[in-house]
Amino acid sequence: MKEARQTRFRVGGMDCASCAGKIDRAVRRMPGVSDVSVSVTAGTMLVRHDETSDLDAIGRQVAGLGYAVSPGGASSGAADHGHRADHGHDHEHDHAPDHTHDHGHGAAAKPAVEGLHGHDHVPSDGPWWASRKGQAMLLTGAALVLAYAAGLLAPAIAPYAFTVAMLIGLVPIARRAFMAARAGTPFSIEMLMTIAAVGAVIINAAEEAAAVVFLFLVGELLEGVAAGKARASITSLAALVPKKAFVEEDGRTREVPAETLAVGTVILVRPGDRIPADGIVVEGESAVDEAPVTGESVPVRKRAEDTIFAGTVNGDAALRVRVTAAAADNTIARVVRLVEEAQESKAPTERFIDRFSRYYTPAVVAVAALVACLPPLLFGGSWSEWIYKGLAVLLIGCPCALVISTPAAIAAALSAGARRGLLMKGGGVLEGMGKLTAIAFDKTGTLTEGKPKVTDIVALAKPAEEVLRLAAALETGSSHPLALAILDRAAADGIAVPPVTGAHALGGKGVAGTVEGVEVFLGSPKAAAGRTAYSGETRERVEALNAEGKTVSLLVVDGALAGAIAMRDEPRPDAAAGLKALSDAGVRTLMLTGDNRRTAEAVGARLGIEVRAELMPEDKQRIVGELRKEGLVVGKIGDGINDAPALAAADIGIAMGGGTDVALETADAAILHGRVGDVALMMDLSKRTMRNIAGNIVIALGLKGVFLVTTIAGITGLWPAILADTGATVLVTLNALRLLRPIR
Template identity: 75%
Template sequence: AQEKRAPTERLIDRFSRYYTPGVVAVAALVAVIPPLLFGGAWDAWIYKGLAILLIGCPCALVISTPAAIAAGLSAGAWRGLLLKGGAVLETAGKITTVCFDKTGTLTAGKPQVTDVISFAQPQAEVLRLAAALETGSSHPLAKAILDRAAADAIAIPPAEAAQALGGEGVSALVEGREVFLGSPPAAAARAALTVVQADQIAALNDAGKTVSLLVADGAIAGAIAMRDEPRPDAAEGLAALKREGIRTVMLTGDNRRTAEAIGRQLGIEVRAELLPQDKLRIVGELQREGAVVAKVGDGINDAPALAAADIGIAMGGGTDVALETADAAALHGRVKDVASMIALSQRTMGNIHQNIAMSLGLKAVFLVTTIAGITGLWPAILADTGATVLVTLNA
C-alpha cells in the first residue's frame, strides 16, 4: 500500500511538512510575545504555548488517510476485491466509463448447446455424429457438444482419420461415412445451403448464437447452435453502474451479430470484431475525451487495454497475464463487483474527508479555547490523543 500511496495521502504528508514547523512557530510566539510586549505572566503564556504545541501535533491528521486506506483495502479483500494500493483505491471512485470484455467477463466463458436442428438427419443423429467428431478436443465449443451428448445419454461412435481444418472445422470418417462439422461458410463450400436453411442460421446468429453445420454424405445433415450465456449477475451489475451515471461499453473480438444480441440482452453499448490493438485504441480515445476509464477483462488480448486504462480490473479465473497487468481483481468473477469496487472507493474517500474534518476541527476548537484561557494542558492532551483514536475508529 505504501508503494502506491493515494494522492490524498501524499497531499497530507506535504501539508504536514509545512504545518508542523508552523505550529512550533505559533506556539513559540504565543509563549514569548505577550510577556515581552504586553507584560503578560511568563508561566501562564508558556503554559499556553505548550498546550498549543500539543493541540497542533499532526498525529490525527497524518493517520487519517492511511488508516482509512488500509481499512478500505482490507474491507475489499474480505469481499474478494483486491486493489493494488491506495492510489488505485482512490482513483476507482472517479471512474466515469467502464469497458468490458465479453467472453469470460460479461459471459461465463462456457458455451452451451441451445439448439440441435434437423435438416437431412434426425436431431439425435446430428448430435451423435457431431460428438464423434469432437471426441478428444479441448475446444470450448467441442466440450459444449460433448456435454449435451452426455446429457442426452447418446452413445458416441468412434471416428477415424479425424483432422482439424484451420478456421473451418473438423472432418473424419464415422462408421464409414465422411462427416464434417464446422462454420456455415466452410459447410456451404461442401454442400449447398437452401434459402430456408440460410435464413434459420441468420436467425440463430441474430439471437447471439454460434452455429456449426454438420455435413454427412455430401448433404447438410443439421445444425448445432451454441451460446456463451451472460453471467447471472451481468445485467444487475451493469444496471448498478448506470444508476451511478457510469457509461458501460462492451469491447469484443466476437462477430457483430452475436455481440449485439448479447448487448441488447444486457443493455450495454457494443463495439465488436476488435483486435487487441483496437481495444487499446478505444481506451485511449475515451481518455482523450475526458473520461476516467476502467477496463475489465480476463484474457491475454485484454492485457494492453488493462495496462492503458486508468484502472485495469481482472476477473478472477482469468489468465495470469491479465491478473498481473491489472490494478485490481474481482476474485469472485462477478460483474456487480465492479460497482462494489467503485462504491468502496467512494465510501473510503468520504471516510478520509470525515477524518480530516474531525482532526482539524478539534484542533481549531481547542486552539481558540486555550488562547482564551478556557482549557489547559490536560484537555489539549485529550484533544490530541482523542482525535487520533477517533479518526482510527472512524476508519
C-alpha cells in the same frame, strides 16, 4: 553506473503515520538510499538503494527508533519477491536473488533485536497487557495512583511523587524523541510530549504532567490495538492456507508441510479440507467453497482440468490435484503481497497530507511559543499561565490524527477489497476508481464466459436428444472449444455417448466418423451443403441463428440432414445487472472487441451496451485515448494480454480473471472472480473510502480547533489537550476500520 536495488523489511510496532514518518526520514538519510516506502498497516518498509547501502546499518537505524526489524517476509505468510505495485509497473531487478534478499538481510535482524532493549515499540501477539506498551501504561497508572495516595497522606511530597510517576512514563518517550531527532525528525509527537511534560513540571503542574503522560500512553496503546486489527484483516488471509498437505507418490499417501509442495506434485484433498496449494484437478468432482479467496457465496463445482485456489474449502468428495504454484506464489500469497505493496504506495491525498504535515508541526511549535511568550511580553500576562497554555497548544497541535486520517482508511479499504477478490495496487488506484466516468470492457472472457455453450438444438430428421448424442460421439476426445461445449451439454443432460470409430477432422469443415455403423458428419453449413441438400426453411433457420451471433454446426447422418446445434459465448450471469449498476451511477459503458460485428452486436443488444467491434489491439488503445481527450476518466477492463495497450492507455486498467499471473500482475487493479458487478462494487468502495477520509480530517482538525479555543480561553488545560491528539487518533482509526466490514 550504480545498480538500483530494493529490499523489504518487516517492521514491528508501527501504530500510526507518525511512526512511519520517523522511519521514512531516518532511513532516507542513509547512504545509498534513493527512496523509502513504509506501510503502517502491512508493517513493512521497502527501501530502494544501490549496492553501496549497508543494510545492517539500516536495520540498526530503525531499531534505534524503537521498532522491531526483520528480513522481508519473515513475519508473513507471503514471501517477498520484490514486486513493485505502483502505477509505473516497475519490475526491473526485482527478481534477482542477490538484489533483494542478500546483502545482510539476515544480519539486519540481529541488531534490530539488540536495539530494542528498553523501547516501547515491540510487537506483541498476545493480549494488550502483555505488550511492552501495555505494561508501560499500567506501571505509569499505578505510579499515578500511588502519587495521589501520597499526596493525600503527605501533601508536601505530592509534587515529587507526581514527578516520579511522570518520569516513569516519560523516560522511554524522551529516549525515542532523542533518537528521532538524531535521525532527522526533531518535531516528533514524542518530542512535543517531552517538552510539554517537562515544562509542566517546571511551572509546578507536576500532577497534570503525570496525567498527560499516562493519557498519552493510553492513547498509544489504543492506537496499537486499532492498528493491529487493521493489520490482521489482511494477514489473516495467509492463515487460510493449511500447514499440512497429503502427497500421493507410488500409490501411497503421506503428510508433508504445505510450504514444501513443489510444482507438479499430486496431492489428495479430502472432503472438508482446506486446499493447501493452487492447482488443477486431475481426478474427482466436488463443490469447492471459494468465498475465502474470491468472495463467491455459492460453492463452485470443480472437475478434471478445473483450476482451484489455495485456502478454498473442498466440499463433498475427494480431489486429486496437481500443484501449479509453490507456497510463495500461490493466489493468497500473491494477494497478501500485492495488498502490502499497495499499502506502501501512497494516494495523492495522502501525499498532500504528508507534505502539509511537514510544515504544520513546526508551525504548531511556533504558535505554541507565541502563545506562551507574547501575552506576558506585550500585555503583562502571567508567565506561568501563558506558558501553561502554550504547552497545551503544543499537545493539541500534534499531527498524528491528521496524518493517519488517509492511510488508515486506504489500508482498511484495500484489505476489505482483497477479501472480496478486488485488488487495487495502491492508494492512487483506489482513489481514482471512484472518479471513473467511462469504462471500456473487452467481450470474450470479460463480459462473456470466455467459452461457447450450446444454446439451441434443432431437431430435423432426428430428435434433439439423438442429434446431441451423435454429435457428442464425434467430438469425444477433442479439445476444440466447440467440441467441449457439445460434450459439456451432453454430460449436463445425462446422455450416454456411444463410441465412435474412424473419427477424423476435415480441416476447416468439420469432423466425420462412424457411430453405431452409420456414417456421421458434423460441420459448418457450407461443408454440410456439399454432402446433402437442405430446404430453404432450414437455411433461413440457420441464418436467423447466425444473426443472433451463434455458430451453427449441422449434423449429417447417413447422407441426410439430421439436425443442427447452435453455440455462442454467453454473457456472464451478472453482466447485465453489473452494467446497469454502472449506468445508474452515471458511468458510460462500451464494449471493445476484436470479434466479428454480428456476434458482438448480438451480445451487446442483450446487455444494453455500446459496441465497437472488429478491433485490433491498437484500435482499442486509440479509442481509449479518444475517450480521454473528450474529458472522460477512463477505465479499461480486459484479460491483461491482448488488451495490454488499451489497459496501459486508460486512466485505470483492470484485469478480469481468476487469480492468474496476468490478472494479478499486469493491470492497476484486478477482479479475481470475474464478476462484472464487482466493478461497481470497486467504485463504491472508492467513494466510501474518500468520504471516510473526509470524515477523518474533519474529526482530526475539528477536535483540535475546539480544544485550541477552549485552552486559550482558559476552559481546558493540559490533560484535555492530550485528548485532542490521542483521542482524535483513536477515533480516526476506529472510523477507518469501519471500511473493513464485508462488501456487499
